[in-house]
Amino acid sequence: MIIKKAELEAVAVKPSQYPEDNMIEIAFAGRSNVGKSSLLNLLTNRKSLARVSGSPGKTRTINFYRINDEFRIVDLPGYGYAKASKSLTEGWGEMMEKYLETRQGLRVVAQLVDIRHAPSKQDVQMYEYLRYYALDGLVVLTKADKVSRNELNKNTAMIRKALDLKPEDRAIPVSALKRTGYENLLAEFDRILEEDR
Ligand code: GTP
Ligand code: MG
Secondary structure, X not given: OOOOOEXXXXXXXXXXXXXXXXXXXXXXXXXXXXXXXXXXXXXXXXXXXXXXXXXXXXXXXXXXXXXXXXXEEEXXXXXXXXXXXXXXHHHHHHHHHHHHHHOOOEEEEEEEEEOOOOOOHHHHHHHHHHHHOOOOOEXXXXXXXXXXXXXXXXXXXXXXXXXXXXXXXEEEEOEOOOOEOHHHHHHHHHHHHXXXX
Protein backbone atom coordinates (compact mmCIF):
# COMPACT_ATOMS: atom_id res chain seq x y z
CA MET A 1 0.00 0.00 0.00
CA ILE A 2 1.08 3.55 -0.71
CA ILE A 3 -0.74 6.33 1.09
CA LYS A 4 -1.31 9.02 -1.50
CA LYS A 5 -4.00 10.98 0.23
CA ALA A 6 -4.63 11.63 3.92
CA GLU A 7 -6.97 14.17 5.41
CA LEU A 8 -8.37 14.89 8.84
CA GLU A 9 -12.06 14.17 8.43
CA ALA A 10 -13.42 14.64 11.94
CA VAL A 11 -12.43 15.46 15.50
CA ALA A 12 -14.86 13.98 17.99
CA VAL A 13 -15.59 13.71 21.68
CA LYS A 14 -19.02 12.14 21.15
CA PRO A 15 -20.69 9.87 18.56
CA SER A 16 -22.72 12.65 16.93
CA GLN A 17 -19.39 14.09 15.78
CA TYR A 18 -18.12 10.87 14.19
CA PRO A 19 -18.08 10.64 10.40
CA GLU A 20 -20.59 8.29 8.81
CA ASP A 21 -19.87 4.65 9.76
CA ASN A 22 -19.39 3.65 6.12
CA MET A 23 -15.70 2.73 5.86
CA ILE A 24 -13.20 0.31 7.31
CA GLU A 25 -11.36 1.82 10.26
CA ILE A 26 -8.05 0.92 11.92
CA ALA A 27 -7.48 2.69 15.24
CA PHE A 28 -4.33 3.46 17.23
CA ALA A 29 -4.39 3.02 21.00
CA GLY A 30 -1.65 3.38 23.58
CA ARG A 31 -0.49 5.39 26.51
CA SER A 32 0.15 9.09 26.15
CA ASN A 33 3.47 9.89 24.53
CA VAL A 34 3.96 6.37 23.06
CA GLY A 35 4.04 7.83 19.55
CA LYS A 36 0.54 7.41 18.05
CA SER A 37 0.46 10.75 16.30
CA SER A 38 4.08 10.37 15.13
CA LEU A 39 3.22 6.98 13.63
CA LEU A 40 0.33 8.49 11.73
CA ASN A 41 2.64 11.15 10.28
CA LEU A 42 5.18 8.47 9.35
CA LEU A 43 2.62 6.29 7.57
CA THR A 44 1.15 9.19 5.66
CA ASN A 45 4.55 10.76 4.98
CA ARG A 46 3.34 14.06 6.38
CA LYS A 47 5.31 16.13 8.86
CA SER A 48 2.44 17.48 10.86
CA LEU A 49 -0.84 15.93 9.84
CA ALA A 50 -1.25 14.89 13.49
CA ARG A 51 0.04 17.06 16.31
CA VAL A 52 3.11 15.59 18.02
CA SER A 53 4.21 16.77 21.42
CA GLY A 54 6.93 16.21 23.97
CA SER A 55 4.41 16.63 26.77
CA PRO A 56 1.97 13.72 27.13
CA GLY A 57 -1.77 14.13 26.76
CA LYS A 58 -1.64 16.02 23.48
CA THR A 59 -4.38 14.11 21.67
CA ARG A 60 -7.54 14.28 23.79
CA THR A 61 -10.08 13.76 21.06
CA ILE A 62 -10.84 10.94 18.65
CA ASN A 63 -9.32 12.03 15.35
CA PHE A 64 -10.54 10.40 12.14
CA TYR A 65 -8.13 10.49 9.20
CA ARG A 66 -9.45 9.50 5.80
CA ILE A 67 -6.81 7.56 3.85
CA ASN A 68 -6.81 7.21 0.05
CA ASP A 69 -10.61 7.70 0.22
CA GLU A 70 -10.62 4.01 1.07
CA PHE A 71 -10.36 3.57 4.84
CA ARG A 72 -9.74 5.57 8.01
CA ILE A 73 -6.98 5.62 10.58
CA VAL A 74 -8.37 6.72 13.93
CA ASP A 75 -5.98 8.32 16.43
CA LEU A 76 -7.40 7.64 19.89
CA PRO A 77 -6.54 9.73 22.95
CA GLY A 78 -3.72 8.27 25.05
CA TYR A 79 -4.18 6.82 28.50
CA GLY A 80 -2.02 6.78 31.59
CA TYR A 81 -1.49 10.51 31.60
CA ALA A 82 -0.78 11.07 35.30
CA LYS A 83 -1.51 14.79 35.31
CA ALA A 84 -4.95 14.42 33.76
CA SER A 85 -7.73 15.34 36.16
CA LYS A 86 -10.08 12.66 37.46
CA SER A 87 -13.00 13.98 35.45
CA LEU A 88 -10.88 13.90 32.29
CA THR A 89 -9.86 10.30 32.99
CA GLU A 90 -13.50 9.28 33.46
CA GLY A 91 -14.52 11.09 30.31
CA TRP A 92 -11.76 9.25 28.49
CA GLY A 93 -13.15 5.82 29.42
CA GLU A 94 -16.65 6.67 28.32
CA MET A 95 -15.44 8.21 25.08
CA MET A 96 -13.27 5.18 24.26
CA GLU A 97 -15.95 2.63 25.15
CA LYS A 98 -18.56 4.33 23.00
CA TYR A 99 -16.26 4.27 20.01
CA LEU A 100 -14.78 0.79 20.46
CA GLU A 101 -18.06 -0.93 21.28
CA THR A 102 -20.33 0.58 18.66
CA ARG A 103 -18.26 1.22 15.55
CA GLN A 104 -19.29 -1.17 12.76
CA GLY A 105 -16.42 -0.29 10.43
CA LEU A 106 -13.73 -0.80 13.07
CA ARG A 107 -11.67 -3.90 12.20
CA VAL A 108 -8.64 -3.74 14.46
CA VAL A 109 -7.07 -1.53 17.08
CA ALA A 110 -3.31 -1.37 16.76
CA GLN A 111 -1.98 -1.27 20.30
CA LEU A 112 1.19 0.82 20.52
CA VAL A 113 3.77 -0.05 23.16
CA ASP A 114 7.18 1.57 23.73
CA ILE A 115 9.75 -1.09 22.83
CA ARG A 116 12.07 0.00 25.66
CA HIS A 117 9.76 -0.93 28.51
CA ALA A 118 7.59 -3.72 29.84
CA PRO A 119 3.92 -2.99 29.10
CA SER A 120 2.20 -1.09 31.91
CA LYS A 121 -0.79 -2.48 33.78
CA GLN A 122 -2.99 -0.23 31.65
CA ASP A 123 -1.38 -1.56 28.45
CA VAL A 124 -2.23 -5.10 29.55
CA GLN A 125 -5.78 -4.06 30.47
CA MET A 126 -6.25 -2.28 27.18
CA TYR A 127 -5.08 -5.31 25.23
CA GLU A 128 -7.38 -7.63 27.21
CA TYR A 129 -10.23 -5.28 26.44
CA LEU A 130 -9.37 -5.37 22.73
CA ARG A 131 -9.22 -9.15 22.83
CA TYR A 132 -12.66 -9.27 24.44
CA TYR A 133 -14.07 -7.24 21.55
CA ALA A 134 -12.07 -9.20 18.95
CA LEU A 135 -10.19 -6.04 17.94
CA ASP A 136 -6.79 -7.45 18.97
CA GLY A 137 -3.93 -9.07 17.06
CA LEU A 138 -1.82 -6.10 16.03
CA VAL A 139 0.81 -4.55 18.31
CA VAL A 140 3.17 -1.79 17.19
CA LEU A 141 6.45 -1.44 19.06
CA THR A 142 7.38 2.23 18.91
CA LYS A 143 10.69 4.09 19.25
CA ALA A 144 12.68 1.15 17.87
CA ASP A 145 15.58 3.56 17.23
CA LYS A 146 16.14 3.72 20.99
CA VAL A 147 17.24 0.07 21.35
CA SER A 148 20.03 -2.08 19.94
CA ARG A 149 19.33 -4.96 17.57
CA ASN A 150 19.81 -7.38 20.45
CA GLU A 151 17.44 -5.48 22.77
CA LEU A 152 14.92 -5.25 19.96
CA ASN A 153 14.65 -9.04 19.76
CA LYS A 154 14.75 -9.51 23.50
CA ASN A 155 12.14 -6.81 24.24
CA THR A 156 9.85 -7.95 21.44
CA ALA A 157 9.72 -11.41 23.02
CA MET A 158 9.22 -9.89 26.49
CA ILE A 159 6.32 -7.69 25.32
CA ARG A 160 4.69 -10.53 23.37
CA LYS A 161 4.74 -12.58 26.54
CA ALA A 162 3.46 -9.80 28.81
CA LEU A 163 0.51 -9.12 26.49
CA ASP A 164 -0.04 -12.86 25.99
CA LEU A 165 0.07 -12.62 22.19
CA LYS A 166 -0.95 -15.65 20.18
CA PRO A 167 1.63 -16.97 17.69
CA GLU A 168 -0.37 -15.52 14.78
CA ASP A 169 -0.61 -12.05 16.36
CA ARG A 170 1.74 -9.44 14.93
CA ALA A 171 4.19 -7.25 16.86
CA ILE A 172 5.83 -4.79 14.48
CA PRO A 173 8.76 -2.57 15.50
CA VAL A 174 8.73 0.92 13.99
CA SER A 175 10.70 4.11 14.32
CA ALA A 176 9.16 7.42 13.39
CA LEU A 177 12.56 9.02 13.88
CA LYS A 178 14.51 6.68 11.59
CA ARG A 179 11.47 6.06 9.38
CA THR A 180 11.72 2.27 9.63
CA GLY A 181 9.20 -0.54 9.96
CA TYR A 182 6.24 1.30 8.46
CA GLU A 183 6.23 -0.85 5.29
CA ASN A 184 5.49 -3.89 7.46
CA LEU A 185 2.60 -2.10 9.07
CA LEU A 186 1.22 -0.92 5.73
CA ALA A 187 1.40 -4.53 4.48
CA GLU A 188 -0.68 -5.49 7.50
CA PHE A 189 -3.22 -2.80 6.58
CA ASP A 190 -3.40 -4.28 3.05
CA ARG A 191 -4.18 -7.67 4.54
CA ILE A 192 -6.91 -6.24 6.80
CA LEU A 193 -8.55 -4.40 3.88
CA GLU A 194 -8.23 -7.46 1.67
CA GLU A 195 -10.26 -9.53 4.13
CA ASP A 196 -13.26 -7.29 3.45
CA ARG A 197 -13.08 -7.46 -0.31
P1 GTP B 1 -0.59 11.69 23.02
O1 GTP B 1 -1.21 12.45 21.90
O2 GTP B 1 -0.21 12.53 24.20
O3 GTP B 1 -1.39 10.51 23.43
O4 GTP B 1 0.85 11.14 22.52
P2 GTP B 1 1.19 10.31 21.20
O5 GTP B 1 1.07 8.87 21.48
O6 GTP B 1 0.41 10.83 20.04
O7 GTP B 1 2.76 10.63 21.01
P3 GTP B 1 3.47 11.63 19.99
O8 GTP B 1 3.42 11.10 18.60
O9 GTP B 1 2.97 13.01 20.23
O10 GTP B 1 5.01 11.49 20.45
C1 GTP B 1 5.42 11.71 21.78
C2 GTP B 1 6.93 11.98 21.82
O11 GTP B 1 7.66 10.82 21.41
C3 GTP B 1 7.37 13.10 20.89
O12 GTP B 1 8.39 13.83 21.55
C4 GTP B 1 7.93 12.36 19.68
O13 GTP B 1 8.90 13.10 18.99
C5 GTP B 1 8.52 11.12 20.33
N1 GTP B 1 8.56 9.97 19.39
C6 GTP B 1 7.51 9.46 18.72
N2 GTP B 1 7.89 8.42 17.93
C7 GTP B 1 9.22 8.27 18.11
C8 GTP B 1 10.21 7.38 17.58
O14 GTP B 1 9.95 6.50 16.76
N3 GTP B 1 11.51 7.54 18.02
C9 GTP B 1 11.85 8.49 18.92
N4 GTP B 1 13.11 8.55 19.30
N5 GTP B 1 10.94 9.36 19.43
C10 GTP B 1 9.66 9.28 19.04
MG1 MG C 1 -1.16 12.12 19.90
